[in-house]
Amino acid sequence: MRNKRILLGISGGIAAYKVAFLIRLFKKAGAEVKCIMTPASSDFISPLVVSTLSENPVAIEFWNKSTGEWTNHVDLALWADVFVLAPATANTISKMAQGQCDNLLLATFLSLKTQSIIAPAMDLDMYAHSTTKRNLEQLKADGVSIIPAEEGPLASGLIGTGRMAEPEIIFDFTMSFFESKEPKVLQGKRVLITAGPTYESIDPVRFIGNHSSGKMGYEIAENVLRKGAEVVLISGPTKLHLSHPNLKLISVFSAEEMLQSVQEEWNAAHIGIFAAAVADYRPMEKVDQKIKKSDDALTLQLVKNPDILHWAGTQKEKHQTLIGFALETNDAMAHAAQKLQKKNLDFIVVNTLEDEGAGFSTDTNKITLLDRNNKTQVFELKTKREVANDIIEYLITFIEQKS
Numbered sequence: 001m002r003n004k005r006i007l008l009g010i011s012g013g014i015a016a017y018k019v020a021f022l023i024r025l026f027k028k029a030g031a032e033v034k035c036i037m038t039p040a041s042s043d044f045i046s047p048l049v050v051s052t053l054s055e056n057p058v059a060i061e062f063w064n065k066s067t068g069e070w071t072n073h074v075d076l077a078l079w080a081d082v083f084v085l086a087p088a089t090a091n092t093i094s095k096m097a098q099g100q101c102d103n104l105l106l107a108t109f110l111s112l113k114t115q116s117i118i119a120p121a122m123d124l125d126m127y128a129h130s131t132t133k134r135n136l137e138q139l140k141a142d143g144v145s146i147i148p149a150e151e152g153p154l155a156s157g158l159i160g161t162g163r164m165a166e167p168e169i170i171f172d173f174t175m176s177f178f179e180s181k182e183p184k185v186l187q188g189k190r191v192l193i194t195a196g197p198t199y200e201s202i203d204p205v206r207f208i209g210n211h212s213s214g215k216m217g218y219e220i221a222e223n224v225l226r227k228g229a230e231v232v233l234i235s236g237p238t239k240l241h242l243s244h245p246n247l248k249l250i251s252v253f254s255a256e257e258m259l260q261s262v263q264e265e266w267n268a269a270h271i272g273i274f275a276a277a278v279a280d281y282r283p284m285e286k287v288d289q290k291i292k293k294s295d296d297a298l299t300l301q302l303v304k305n306p307d308i309l310h311w312a313g314t315q316k317e318k319h320q321t322l323i324g325f326a327l328e329t330n331d332a333m334a335h336a337a338q339k340l341q342k343k344n345l346d347f348i349v350v351n352t353l354e355d356e357g358a359g360f361s362t363d364t365n366k367i368t369l370l371d372r373n374n375k376t377q378v379f380e381l382k383t384k385r386e387v388a389n390d391i392i393e394y395l396i397t398f399i400e401q402k403s
């Protein structure tokens with residue numbers, strides 16, 4: 001969403017207070033935000049809050065009574081990459097459906113050349129009313145995208161459908177509008193991705209694990225799915241969810257299970273991206289009963305796990321591209337260079353816990369890409385979504401140059 005221009009309309013309903021959070025999400029993602037409010041909406045959220053968070057003046061009236069300046073609704077409409085109306089009240093929806101323009105927000109809507117997305121919010125009976133349904137159908141037919149209202153407690157005290165979708169949902173919906181425009185450059189490619197940790201059982205209730213959340217691998221999966229690839233995501237235990245028609249998600253627990261799935265899938269893949277934090281060792285013995293507390297100390301004997309990426313490297317065919325990760329704590333580039341050679345990789349993504357905000361669990365990462373010619377590309381600290389995009393853009397150039 002970086003540098004995307006979002007024109008955010010706010011109409012007068014209690015859900016307007018949630019817009020503060022929505023603006024923050026848009027801004028955090030790097031978007032530029034300008035807001036237009038209906039006069040009624042300023043009873044629910046202060047224009048000062050909206051202007052402070054959006055870092056732009058707020059447009060409410062056709063002309064500023066103190067300066068006499070006119071607000072050019074056509075300029076605002078042409079500036080926008082997308083128009084998002086949240087909350088969209090029954091009144092504003094009705095006027096939009098009929099083409100009325102008795103306020104600045106409505107006049108701007110009529111001047112738009114881009115997509116409109118609206119998030120209705122009203123009481124349950126208003127939402128269920130046949131006129132509201134008809135107006136929403138009309139807007140849909142006019143090409144407006146509608147984020148359905150949700151069920152839950154309403155300001156009236158009633159419970160039912162009419163709550164505005166949460167800011168995160170509106171954010172994701174807006175994001176998917178931009179993403180749907182992304183060219184499908186990886187169509188026809190099958191990408192195998194490993195993600196998350198592996199857990200190595202000590203007994204039925206305990207395991208050896210690590211701090212990987214799976215975020216990095218899942219962001220990569222989402223990125224290549226958006227670019228049209230078919231994806232096999234082999235994931236260790238995580239709290240993350242992902243579903244997509246082109247996704248085969250295989251959930252595994254241990255390194256041995258991950259290896260087995262990789263062995264079944266690698267042959268059919270064009271690209272392998274190994275972001276999982278695989279446990280290097282597992283307990284030698286598999287104990288069926290919970291180990292009882294007895295002595296003061298307990299010694300566990302560990303044996304080496306298979307190196308899954310190394311296995312894939314030994315099987316790599318000419319048409320396949322293999323990318324590994326290196327998570328380091330010291331001498332990052334030297335260790336990563338050894339892994340690149342030993343595991344027969346095309347390039348390696350280096351992240352080190354020496355960099356604040358990089359590595360496990362965080363929403364951010366800081367990476368350096370290293371190729372077989374010892375060439376590096378260093379990136380700033382970014383969100384994992386952006387990091388995933390940097391890796392995949394690099395990969396696309398790499399494949400183009402290879403063929």
Ligand code: PMT
Nearest residue numbers: 212213214215216277278307308309325326327359360361
């Ligand atoms: O999941 P997140 O919380 O988002 O965190 C992301 C991450 C820090 C886990 C990710 O960015 C990362 O660095 N993943 C690799 C972690 C790791 O295990 O690095 P390594 O240097 O130990 O392993 C090198 C490569 O070999 C990795 O691609 C790894 O997946 C692979 N490997 C390692 C051991 C093994 N037995 N089998 C493997 O396939």
